[in-house]
Amino acid sequence: GLGDVSTKLEEYDEAESEEKISGKTVIPTPLRIGFLGLGIMGQGMVMNLLRSGHEVTVWNRTATKCREFVKAGALKGNNPADVVQSCDITFTCVADSTAVRDIMFGNMGVLDGISKGKCYVEMSTVDEETVQDVADAIMARGGAFLEAPVCGSRVPALEGQLLILSSGDRKLFDDCYSCFEAMGKKSFYLGNEVGTATRMKLIHNMILGNIVASLGEGMALAEKVGIDLEDFSEVLSLGSLACRTINHKSQAILNGRYEAHFPLQHQQKDLRLVLGLGDSVEQPLHLAAAANELFKKARRMGYGDADVAAVFKAANE
Numbered sequence: 001g002l003g004d005v006s007t008k009l010e011e012y013d014e015a016e017s018e019e020k021i022s023g024k025t026v027i028p029t030p031l032r033i034g035f036l037g038l039g040i041m042g043q044g045m046v047m048n049l050l051r052s053g054h055e056v057t058v059w060n061r062t063a064t065k066c067r068e069f070v071k072a073g074a075l076k077g078n079n080p081a082d083v084v085q086s087c088d089i090t091f092t093c094v095a096d097s098t099a100v101r102d103i104m105f106g107n108m109g110v111l112d113g114i115s116k117g118k119c120y121v122e123m124s125t126v127d128e129e130t131v132q133d134v135a136d137a138i139m140a141r142g143g144a145f146l147e148a149p150v151c152g153s154r155v156p157a158l159e160g161q162l163l164i165l166s167s168g169d170r171k172l173f174d175d176c177y178s179c180f181e182a183m184g185k186k187s188f189y190l191g192n193e194v195g196t197a198t199r200m201k202l203i204h205n206m207i208l209g210n211i212v213a214s215l216g217e218g219m220a221l222a223e224k225v226g227i228d229l230e231d232f233s234e235v236l237s238l239g240s241l242a243c244r245t246i247n248h249k250s251q252a253i254l255n256g257r258y259e260a261h262f263p264l265q266h267q268q269k270d271l272r273l274v275l276g277l278g279d280s281v282e283q284p285l286h287l288a289a290a291a292n293e294l295f296k297k298a299r300r301m302g303y304g305d306a307d308v309a310a311v312f313k314a315a316n317e
């Protein structure tokens with residue numbers, strides 16, 4: 001049955017993940033690490049920090065998500081300020097700019113814990129203005145700031161195979177070495193100007209969104225003209241379009257399994273943000289604008305929390 005295919009895929013992912021993680025030799029920094037946000041991305045990232053021997057203090061808005069990590073050896077902070085006060089470097093990876101601002105500027109937020117020498121790394125993907133506001137606020141209190149959004153979704157986060165794009169404080173980037181080794185397959189330092197890493201991440205995800213939207217439309221058209229989606233999916237996986245995204249998302253559409261690896265609402269956020277970026281330099285983005293409309297429709301249909309592959313539902317209506 002179809003369930004078996006998915007189970008095998010998951011087993012494959014798990015096996016691959018153990019091998020990749022054990023293949024790494026990370027010497028953990030003795031610095032105390034804080035991590036705010038245990039969503040799909042944060043969960044994998046924190047597990048890899050713990051596995052590689054880092055001392056990690058976690059906090060999440062919904063506190064129950066901390067339990068599993070405390071069992072795995074993490075300490076638990078009571079609020080963002082508490083985490084920042086008890087740690088040397090604090091990472092944040094949360095949904096969007098509202099989440100980033102709440103955690104930063106809210107009551108007992110990050111800013112309440114920042115003093116001279118404290119280090120803060122923003123790994124969420126948000127608009128440049130928010131990143132700049134966060135950077136300014138941290139630095140005004142004598143802290144160091146690095147932005148480090150990541151490319152990769154649930155499985156790369158679990159496998160420690162993310163691409164980490166960073167810009168900001170160079171010394172802080174160097175101090176993050178063992179953490180980035182644990183979480184990623186490669187980390188890039190793109191310069192000291194805040195915003196550079198975010199811009200690259202948004203363009204990366206613009207291309208991703210265009211591809212997934214196109215796959216959704218293609219699968220919808222294939223179904224309408226009577227093509228067997230299983231055959232089509234196999235053809236895609238063996239042709240020149242074969243890549244992790246096409247393979248995984250075509251399987252998800254084929255099996256009607258939309259558990260989030262990359263939540264659709266985050267993909268739509270990234271498209272919305274990249275359209276603003278294009279606007280700022282008068283760069284036309286015809287495809288991204290069209291893809292954004294399709295993802296917006298999927299959100300309205302209730303697929304915001306589902307996987308990005310659910311864009312098929314909007315294309316297939």
Ligand code: NA7
Pocket residue numbers: 037038039040041042060061062065093094095096098099100102103123124125126261262263266267
């Ligand atoms: P998820 O799995 O949707 O997780 C979102 C996280 O953000 C989760 O920890 C949420 O806490 C947290 N969140 C959302 N809103 C808030 C507010 N207002 N205050 C505090 N915390 C909040 O996202 P991913 O892990 O897939 O993605 C994270 C980022 O990486 C995102 O920018 C992507 O585009 C890339 P909760 O558990 O709901 O209490």
